[in-house]
Amino acid sequence: MDKHRFTVEAYRKAHEAGALPERVELPEGEVYAVSPMGKGHRLYVMPLDRLFQKPLGSEAAVMVRCPLLLSGTSEPVLDLVLLRPPLEAYRERDPGPEDALLGVEVAETALVQDRALKPPL
Numbered sequence: 001m002d003k004h005r006f007t008v009e010a011y012r013k014a015h016e017a018g019a020l021p022e023r024v025e026l027p028e029g030e031v032y033a034v035s036p037m038g039k040g041h042r043l044y045v046m047p048l049d050r051l052f053q054k055p056l057g058s059e060a061a062v063m064v065r066c067p068l069l070l071s072g073t074s075e076p077v078l079d080l081v082l083l084r085p086p087l088e089a090y091r092e093r094d095p096g097p098e099d100a101l102l103g104v105e106v107a108e109t110a111l112v113q114d115r116a117l118k119p120p121l
Contacts, residue, residue, distance in 0.1 A: 005029030008075050027117045029073035037065075041108040045079050048104060052082060060101055061087035068103065069094040070121050078118075080104040 006014070011026045023034040037045065045064060052062045066081040075094075082102040083095050090099075107114045 003030065005073065006031060007072050008069060009072075011075065025067070025077040026073070026075045027121055032113065032117070034077055035109050038108050041079075041106055044106045048080050048106075052080070056082070058085055061085050061090070063087075063090075063095070066095065068100060069096045074121055076118055076121060078103045079106045 006026060006029050008026060011020070011031065014020050015024065020031060021033060023036065024031050025034050026032075035041075049062055049064050052060070056062065060082040061084070063081050063083060065077060065079065066083075067075050067077050068081060069075050081095065081100055081104070083090065083099045084101060103118075105114050105118055
C-alpha cells in the first residue's frame with residue numbers, strides 16, 4: 001500500500017476544504033489525529049500556561065495548542081510553545097523553528113506517538 005505524503009500547503013487546503021478531521025497535525029508529511037485534551041491533560045497544560053505567562057511577561061509569547069511550521073512537510077501541534085515576542089508578529093505569519101524558544105508536549109494517551117514523532121522534528 002502506498003502512503004500519500006502531504007506538503008503543508010496541500011494539508012492546509014485539504015483541511016480548509018473539510019477533507020480532514022478538525023484536530024490533526026502533520027509531522028513529516030503524514031496526517032495524524034490529535035487526541036482531544038482530556039481532563040488530566042488540561043490539568044497540566046493550563047497551569048503550565050499560567051506558570052510561564054506571569055514570570056516571562058513580554059520576554060516570550062506563550063501559545064497553547066500551537067501549530068509550529070517546521071518545514072514544507074511538517075506542522076506538528078504542540079501543547080504549549082514559548083515564542084519570540086511580540087505575539088502580534090504571528091497574526092501575519094505562522095511561527096517557525098526560528099521563533100520557538102521552548103516546545104512542551106504533555107502526553108496523556110499518545111505518549112508513544114509523541115515520543116516517536118515529535119522529538120526528531
